[in-house]
Amino acid sequence: DSGVTQTPKHLITATGQRVTLRCSPRSGDLSVYWYQQSLDQGLQFLIQYYNGEERAKGNILERFSAQQFPDLHSELNLSSLELGDSALYFCASSERSGSLTGELFFGEGSRLTVL
Amino acid sequence: QQQVKQSPQSLIVQKGGISIINCAYENTAFDYFPWYQQFPGKGPALLIAIRPDVSEKKEGRFTISFNKSAKQFSLHIMDSQPGDSATYFCAASIWGYQKVTFGIGTKLQVIP
Numbered sequence: 001d002s003g004v005t006q007t008p009k010h011l012i013t014a015t016g017q018r019v020t021l022r023c024s025p026r027s028g029d030l031s032v033y034w035y036q037q038s039l040d041q042g043l044q045f046l047i048q049y050y051n052g053e054e055r056a057k058g059n060i061l062e063r064f065s066a067q068q069f070p071d072l073h074s075e076l077n078l079s080s081l082e083l084g085d086s087a088l089y090f091c092a093s094s095e096r097s098g099s100l101t102g103e104l105f106f107g108e109g110s111r112l113t114v115l
Numbered sequence: 116q117q118q119v120k121q122s123p124q125s126l127i128v129q130k131g132g133i134s135i136i137n138c139a140y141e142n143t144a145f146d147y148f149p150w151y152q153q154f155p156g157k158g159p160a161l162l163i164a165i166r167p168d169v170s171e172k173k174e175g176r177f178t179i180s181f182n183k184s185a186k187q188f189s190l191h192i193m194d195s196q197p198g199d200s201a202t203y204f205c206a207a208s209i210w211g212y213q214k215v216t217f218g219i220g221t222k223l224q225v226i227p
Contacts, residue, residue: 002158035217042121042219043159043204056214090158102147102208104215106158
């Protein structure tokens with residue numbers, strides 16, 4: 001158990017809809033990352049937050065947004081969903097109390113299916 | 116742009132054999148190279164990592180070989196076991212900047 005909790009585990013929705021994925025990081029971790037995993041693209045970095053502020057941005061679509069709240073949990077919002085958004089979305093955390101180890105701790109993912 | 120190229124994408128190895136997965140990177144600023152292991156239904160988990168000040172790192176049956184001049188690194192799994200069947204991701208990052216760039220992954224199947 002990595003200590004990172006993601007909800008929901010599975011989500012089925014229709015094109016054009018909006019969903020919110022939630023992540024609770026390991027206790028004490030200040031950084032939260034979002035990754036998208038698909039069969040042909042591997043793990044694609046979307047965005048990183050550190051202690052409530054955006055730190056790095058990757059291949060995140062304009063239809064997607066994220067935030068990290070004061071209690072350090074994070075939400076990834078996906079809107080105007082398209083069939084191609086169907087994927088596994090992973091949250092990871094790191095940097096417990098500012099200590100840098102290089103290791104990311106991943107949750108078990110949220111599987112999104114857009115019909 | 117795929118900054119970390121990984122091959123092969125799938126690999127079948129007999130029990131007791133050696134599994135080899137190769138990765139190449141483009142960004143010379145990368146200085147931290149982890150490998151993650153992912154079992155079905157689970158998130159990736161750190162397996163082993165190397166910094167470029169050494170050319171090899173071994174942990175049990177798992178060894179990373181690193182060639183800085185060629186910008187390549189590889190994972191060797193000795194005496195492969197069915198329990199090693201998983202997807203393996205190589206990755207790279209700049210130490211201190213936690214954004215990690217992953218390879219496309221290699222699905223390893225170890226058959227009895």
